[in-house]
Amino acid sequence: MGTRRDGAVSLSWHEAEIVKPLLTLIVVAIASASLGQQVKSTASLQWANVNSGYHRFEEIKPQLVNKGDFSIFLSRLWPDGSAHLERFNQDGGNWETGEWGITCGTVAQPTVPIEIKPHSQQDIHVYWQLSTDKWENPKHFILFHSLEQRPLEGKYRFVLRYAEQPWTLVHRPSAIYSFTSPEFVLVP
Numbered sequence: 001m002g003t004r005r006d007g008a009v010s011l012s013w014h015e016a017e018i019v020k021p022l023l024t025l026i027v028v029a030i031a032s033a034s035l036g037q038q039v040k041s042t043a044s045l046q047w048a049n050v051n052s053g054y055h056r057f058e059e060i061k062p063q064l065v066n067k068g069d070f071s072i073f074l075s076r077l078w079p080d081g082s083a084h085l086e087r088f089n090q091d092g093g094n095w096e097t098g099e100w101g102i103t104c105g106t107v108a109q110p111t112v113p114i115e116i117k118p119h120s121q122q123d124i125h126v127y128w129q130l131s132t133d134k135w136e137n138p139k140h141f142i143l144f145h146s147l148e149q150r151p152l153e154g155k156y157r158f159v160l161r162y163a164e165q166p167w168t169l170v171h172r173p174s175a176i177y178s179f180t181s182p183e184f185v186l187v188p
Contacts, residue, residue, distance in 0.1 A: 041177040043164060044068035048121060053185045057085075057128035057138070062181060064160065065121040074114040075161065076168045078104045081114055082127035083158040083181070087141045087150055095157070097144040098131025105169045113166035126158045152188055157181045 044067040054060055062083070066072055074081040085098040116122045132138035133149060140149035158181045163173035 041162075041164065041175075042068070043070075043072050043162070043177070043179075045072070045162075045179050047179075047181050050181050051184060052182075053187060055186075055188060057126070057132070057186070060126045060128065060158070060184075062124050062126065062158070063121045064116060064124050064179070066116045066118055069118050070164070071115050071117050072162045072164060073167045073173070074116070075163075076107060076110055076112065076114055078107050079127045079130060080161060082125040083160040085126065085128050085131040085141070086157050086159060086180075087131075088155040088157075088183070089150070090154075096150070097159075098128075099142040099144050101130045107169075110169035111171075113168050113171075115166070116162075124160060153186060155183055155185055157183050 046065040046067055048063040048065050050062050051059075079101055080103055084100050086095045087098065088094075089096050129135045129138075131142055131144075132152070133140040133142055138152060141152055141154070142149055160179050160181075161176055162179060163176050165171075165173035165175075167173050167176075
């Protein structure tokens with residue numbers, strides 16, 4: 001390696017062959033790290049009316065409180081504007097997402113966003129029916145993209161997806177976030 005009169009560093013052909021892969025590796029590492037980072041929401045949200053235990057899914061009637069200074073938006077598409085269930089698998093030690101169905105844009109007012117204004121609250125529907133074997137008198141929790149069933153009794157939580165920009169049939173926001181409820185137990 002040498003220094004030219006203008007102050008620039010010059011490399012020999014052999015030194016350049018060693019530095020090129022190193023520079024490529026550094027650029028790929030930086031790019032991978034930045035792609036892996038997820039942007040955090042600035043929303044200030046809180047769940048209300050969530051109990052520590054229920055006997056039936058029908059009893060779950062949560063409210064989402066927007067304590068922030070700007071609106072958040074729920075998806076206008078069905079069933080994405082509702083919260084979905086997750087069940088804790090004690091054997092695996094992980095949360096398993098319940099079946100969710102297909103997203104449908106044939107809804108009332110598909111181009112009008114569902115807005116939760118600042119310092120307000122809204123009832124949230126937990127679409128538990130999509131995650132169970134039967135809508136009437138369910139016996140099992142059905143896993144997302146699987147035929148596996150779990151006993152209905154267990155530890156649960158629900159997850160609601162939201163955005164900080166309007167979310168409609170014709171407008172998909174640049175970032176979508178999830179807000180998870182406190183855990184609760186279902187004992188039929």
